[in-house]
Amino acid sequence: xxxxxxxxxxxxxxxxxxxxxxxxxxxxxxxxxxxxxxxxxxxxxxxxxxxxxxxxxxxxxxxxxxxxxxxxxxx
Amino acid sequence: xxxxxxxxxxxxxxxxxxxxxxxxxxxxxxxxxxxxxxxxxxxxxxxxxxxxxxxxxxxxxxxxxxxxxxxxxxxxxxxxxxxxxxxxxxxxxxxxxxxxxxxxxxxxxxxxxxxxxxxxxxxxxxxxxxxxxxxxxxxxxxxxxxxxxxxxxxxxxxxxxxxxxxxxxxxxxxxxxxxxxxxxxxxxxxxxxxxxxxxxxxxxxxxxxxxxxxxxxxxxxxxxxxxxxxxxxxxxxxxxxxxxxxxxxxxxxxxxxxxxxxxxxxxxxxxxxxxxxxxxxxxxxxxxxxxxxxxxxxxxxxxxxxxxxxxxxxx
Numbered sequence: 007x008x009x010x011x012x013x014x015x016x017x018x019x020x021x022x023x024x025x026x027x028x029x030x031x032x033x034x035x036x037x038x039x040x041x042x043x044x045x046x047x048x049x050x051x052x053x054x055x056x057x058x059x060x061x062x063x064x065x066x067x068x069x070x071x072x073x074x075x076x077x078x079x080x081x
Numbered sequence: 082x083x084x085x086x087x088x089x090x091x092x093x094x095x096x097x098x099x100x101x102x103x104x105x106x107x108x109x110x111x112x113x114x115x116x117x118x119x120x121x122x123x124x125x126x127x128x129x130x131x132x133x134x135x136x137x138x139x140x141x142x143x144x145x146x147x148x149x150x151x152x153x154x155x156x157x158x159x160x161x162x163x164x165x166x167x168x169x170x171x172x173x174x175x176x177x178x179x180x181x182x183x184x185x186x187x188x189x190x191x192x193x194x195x196x197x198x199x200x201x202x203x204x205x206x207x208x209x210x211x212x213x214x215x216x217x218x219x220x221x222x223x224x225x226x227x228x229x230x231x232x233x234x235x236x237x238x239x240x241x242x243x244x245x246x247x248x249x250x251x252x253x254x255x256x257x258x259x260x261x262x263x264x265x266x267x268x269x270x271x272x273x274x275x276x277x278x279x280x281x282x283x284x285x286x287x288x289x290x291x292x293x294x295x296x297x298x299x300x301x302x303x304x305x306x307x308x309x310x311x312x313x314x315x316x317x318x319x320x321x322x323x324x325x326x327x328x329x330x331x332x333x334x335x336x337x338x339x340x341x342x343x344x345x346x347x348x349x350x351x352x353x354x355x356x357x358x359x360x361x362x363x364x365x366x367x368x369x370x371x372x373x374x375x376x377x378x379x380x381x382x383x384x385x386x387x388x389x390x391x392x393x394x395x396x
Contacts, residue, residue: 014171049250052176056169068256
């Protein structure tokens with residue numbers, strides 16, 4: 007599984023990245039977690055509010071920090 | 082009811098004398114803090130629920146290929162309900178332009194969204210009353226609409242960074258939330274926001290209470306009253322570095338108004354606090370060339386200063 011956290015480096019984006027890391031650890035699943043900070047890559051997903059979460063190329067949500075539990079539900 | 086509760090705590094439980102400096106300041110502090118937190122909790126929650134129906138992707142679609150004037154008005158209004166944080170300003174800006182939203186219309190949105198925000202409105206309503214809050218919304222919208230129209234008329238598209246026009250923008254599906262999810266989102270949003278702003282509110286109301294209780298009446302009338310022509314521009318200049326602290330600044334300004342600061346000066350100061358910010362300027366530099374950045378801040382500043390003079394003259 008490939009998980010991308012989209013965000014230009016704001017505090018919320020970092021929180022989401024940490025939550026994703028913990029969610030993956032707790033679920034015990036294999037996943038590659040990538041921080042995407044380049045604007046062109048973020049725009050390519052059509053996301054207009056950061057942070058956003060992309061799993062295997064699909065935008066799951068944007069503009070919010072999801073809780074660890076919420077992210078585990080998406081894995 | 083809150084007032085009698087505050088009176089009861091201060092004058093009966095603690096036993097301070099009504100009319101004393103300490104007693105009045107503490108009474109003011111307890112009453113204002115309770116009132117503001119009550120308003121903040123309820124209204125932020127309601128606004129957050131409304132916002133879940135206006136994700137930026139939908140706002141973009143509503144605004145794309147809208148013409149001047151109608152587009153500017155709609156953009157300023159949507160700025161109130163679309164959630165926005167300055168850290169998303171760049172993707173939002175590019176997304177708008179790419180889907181055909183005119184530059185001036187995009188700016189009306191970018192100006193209105195941080196300025197007409199719910200925290201500032203609640204604080205104004207709670208402390209100054211609904212009339213001032215409405216005046217703030219109305220003039221804030223006018224500033225956003227007019228500034229956007231002027232930027233549109235100046236035809237400044239070539240001062241947007243070149244790469245913006247070449248960007249490939251994907252089409253994310255609009256995720257629709259169930260009602261349950263909307264309530265969850267609103268609850269989390271409210272808690273997060275309150276967690277972030279509560280220290281500013283307490284410190285701001287505390288300082289306001291101190292000024293209320295200890296600073297003599299009309300202390301500021303000479304410097305910040307309606308007769309000093311420099312008060313408005315100075316207030317606007319002071320507002321710029323105080324960005325995003327509307328929650329802490331409004332209670333202090335409220336106390337200062339009691340001591341003689343003129344209403345137009347108060348409004349201009351508040352607008353400068355919310356609408357003009359250095360961090361936002363730095364972020365926008367990624368998508369705007371210097372000339373457009375300077376024009377944007379110049380026009381908004383000029384509009385805010387006009388609002389200040391106007392209300393000092395008529396109220």
